[in-house]
Amino acid sequence: MRKRGLLVAAVAVAATIAPGCSKLQAPAQSEAGAYKAAKAAYYKAETSQQKAKIGEDYLGKYPGGQHAAGMASLVIEYEGHQLKEPDRAFATVDGALQKVTDPEVRFEVGMELLPLSYEVNKPIDLDQLVQGLEGKRPLTFNENLDVMEAAAKHERWQLAEARADLALGQATPETYRADHPNSKAGDAAIKRAVSRRSTYALAYKAWALFNLGHQDEAMSLFKTADKDATFNYLGVCNTPLRQFWGEAELAQGNWARASELLEPSALFGANDTALADLRKAYAGRHGSEAGFDAYLWKERERRARKVDDFKLPDYKGTNHKLSSLEGKVTYLAFWFPT
């Protein structure tokens, strides 16, 4: 899962929707003004109530506004999760969704609301969102990816497989360039991006096939996709491929193989699903979960990588080496101002 900060999500969502696409519901100027005010209020807001209300007020006035999805994410997070009022949050966002006619905004808001809709047991019709948008234009790779993720999460395997096939067709340099017309990426970077696209699509396709009962085909597809897999600084697979493959091995009782595939994702704390899976593989191998935490710590120490030192300036122009700033424990964060 690609985690995003809430406001980052709001900004990103805003950027993906063409301006003026929701003129009927929101005169451009006042909607823009309302969003600007909402953003300023969000930075000042201290409580979950205040943050949820910012989203509610916006959606009340501009249900089909350009920033509706980002604002829906505020309501869902702060009212639905922080204040533990999922039914109320669902009613607010679903009420706004019902008023939206633009398929672009419907898709964005619907995708935001989908996980909560399952929590409150009123699942949104994912096919309808997709078909609505496809009536206007084909989905982009990233949209197909979002649908694949949602479909897999809610075990809609046929939908996941169909979207994976479409996404696979979009794993070409031409499609990548068309999706990023302003990108300055060179041939090598585009080649990497395309390979990442195809690994993503194949990972979902294989995982869907596995869950549809085509196990042999799925296992061979995992192996094929793995040839192009890339790994991050800590050796964690950059796509969900190793996790799905690990889960498939787990489902077949291949505990050792499952552990091997899941360990890098599970060990360093960024993937709760992989960690839960690794726990199951451990229990399968040892007959119980006893000793799991000790094993986890030992494996973490064994696989942990020493950080590379580097030198960069602070805002007074003084250069510092990371090693000169380190303490007993260092939290090294990479960020940018939004």
Next chain:
Amino acid sequence: MPRLQPLYEKYRDRGFRVVAVEATHNTDAAKKFIAEKGLTYSFLEDNDNANVVHGLFGVHSFPTAYVIDRDGKIMYYHLGFEPGDEKTISEEIETLL
């Protein structure tokens, strides 16, 4: 980033450091943000020559963070910063201090 400030204040006397590397050379916006939020931990700025964020660490999603132990080993990693993550990070710091 502001949510790291209380963690920094809570643990700094026990040897906890926060080093934040800005990835986009957006100097003015970063300085304004740091001043407005009253952030007092260490801030560094990446540049094309050093290419630390994208090149050395291959980071493409933000915020990404590593928790490094006293031997310089990366023991935990975080993608995103969601409400409630403070608790997880506190627990990790406690295991390493």
